[in-house]
Amino acid sequence: MISDARHVRVPMTTAETTIAINGMAHVILTVSQFAVARAFYGRLLPALGMIPVCDTDKLFYCVGARTAIGIQPAGPAHNGDRFLQSRVGLHHLCLRARSREDVDCLHDLLRQMGAIIIHVPQEGSWALGYYSVLFEHPDGIRLEANFVPGAGVLQPDVKFNPAEGYSS
Numbered sequence: 585m586i587s588d589a590r591h592v593r594v595p596m597t598t599a600e601t602t603i604a605i606n607g608m609a610h611v612i613l614t615v616s617q618f619a620v621a622r623a624f625y626g627r628l629l630p631a632l633g634m635i636p637v638c639d640t641d642k643l644f645y646c647v648g649a650r651t652a653i654g655i656q657p658a659g660p661a662h663n664g665d666r667f668l669q670s671r672v673g674l675h676h677l678c679l680r681a682r683s684r685e686d687v688d689c690l691h692d693l694l695r696q697m698g699a700i701i702i703h704v705p706q707e708g709s710w711a712l713g714y715y716s717v718l719f720e721h722p723d724g725i726r727l728e729a730n731f732v733p734g735a736g737v738l739q740p741d742v743k744f745n746p747a748e749g750y751s752s
């Protein structure tokens with residue numbers, strides 16, 4: 585159970601788990617500026633080792649790195665809308681990098697792309713060795729790439745240390 589009084593207590597049932605999830609299969613993001621987002625993800629996702637398997641005016645979908653990411657256009661009533669992190673739904677999407685150097689390389693690519701970078705590669709307090717870059721796609725959806733060495737918060741005697749800021 586989480587012992588920090590600031591958090592809701594949730595029983596941890598790892599000993600009873602019978603379903604072995606093998607990662608996240610895919611995420612589809614709905615975007616208000618499909619052509620702009622398509623250009624952004626068309627450069628970003630292949631650089632992350634993902635291969636486009638569908639590229640139409642209704643879906644851009646890339647597979648690789650043990651997951652898949654797709655974008656689809658929002659309905660016409662939402663053309664030009666911006667993502668709001670404080671609304672119900674997605675807060676941000678974080679991808680796991682294999683090294684700090686990969687986080688740094690992604691930061692370099694994002695700068696070349698002219699992406700909005702919320703924070704440059706830096707260490708964080710979430711876990712020992714946590715290192716990440718945080719950025720936005722054209723509609724303002726926040727994306728992060730992080731590297732955490734070893735088993736991260738699953739290492740014995742290591743506690744999860746949530747930082748402030750998930751409400752912003």
